[in-house]
Amino acid sequence: TSDVLTLGETMVLFSPDEPGPTKHQQTFKKSLGGAESNVAIALSRLGNDVTWHSKLGADPHGNYINSFVRGEGVDTATVEFTDDAPTGIMFKERRALGETSVYYYRHGSAASTMTPDDLPTDAIETADYLHLTGITPALSDSCREATLAAIERAREAGTRISFDPNIRHKLWESDEEMRRTLLALVEKSDIVLPGIEEGRTLFDADTPDEIANACRDRGAAIAVVKLGAEGALVDDGEATRVPGYEVERVVDPIGAGDGFAAGFLDGRLRGLGAVEATKRANAVGAFATTVTGDVEGLPTERELDVFLGEREALRR
Ligand code: KDG
Secondary structure, three states: OOOEEEEOOOEEEEEEOOOOOHHHOOOEEEEEEOHHHHHHHHHHHOOOOEEEEOEEEOOHHHHHHHHHHHHOOOEOOOOEEEOOOOOOEEEEEOOOOOOOEEEEEOOOOOHHHOOHHHOOHHHHHHOOEEEEEOOHHHHOHHHHHHHHHHHHHHHHHOOEEEEEOOOOHHHOOOHHHHHHHHHHHHOOOOEEOOEHHHHHHHOOOOOHHHHHHHHHHOOOOEEEEEOHHHOEEEEOOOEEEEOOOOOOOOOOOOOHHHHHHHHHHHHHHOOOOHHHHHHHHHHHHHHHOOOOOOOOOOOOHHHHHHHOOOOOOOOO
């Protein structure tokens, strides 16, 4: 059994050494990217038992991803490998001015062929939480069905569901389909973690409070609206603004939301209330922004305790 089970696609991620347009980049650092495995790795570093489920190509990239995630202490025993489709790839583009963009090479990838038959039903039923994102249902029809089936199995077994909409416009055919699919998932989730812009896109709402209300009206017990550097608004019946932590030099905000989700779930698994769990979420999210990769900057339990002032640093 695990504290948290996540499922989704992870790709090999190529990040250029220097900021600038991709066309003129010549050297890239290889790492990995996948919202759900980012959450799994973050939770594992914080000392939780986590399972990550996916489908990878039976190719060197798939092997690399599996070894890496497993090397972080995440249970990957149910991950499947297929000869019929390749592992997905993505490139990040960082500009010195302006925001980070991504380019995906994942259409028809191994993970996009996941179906409800590939789900690790026992593991879903015995986990405390099933963490899903809105990326998986965007990958293919069979992935959308797998996402819905995972939720049904979790609900029947009493496994709580946490859901991060993680809107990726490049993956959806239309905004309307995206909204319809993601709202249906919000309705089946216990914890919903939208970013403020995602909340505005999904709901007829503008302020963090309105977005949190919209999530709770649709059945979520807890809504946590992420506000970037400003922290988050958490609402479990009572809405509270929880300020964020200042990061002197944000290198890359991609991955911050995954760190945030992991920090929040870690807090809940430790028995913390919603506000205290949100503080942890803000802190883990802040760590994630300090590096170009998605996971390299994530803190260990000890580092997080030192950062939060709950433990003294031992530096030498
Ligand atoms: O949350 C970070 C993810 O967006 C990144 O790791 C890649 O999973 C990814 C995606 O689909 O964009």
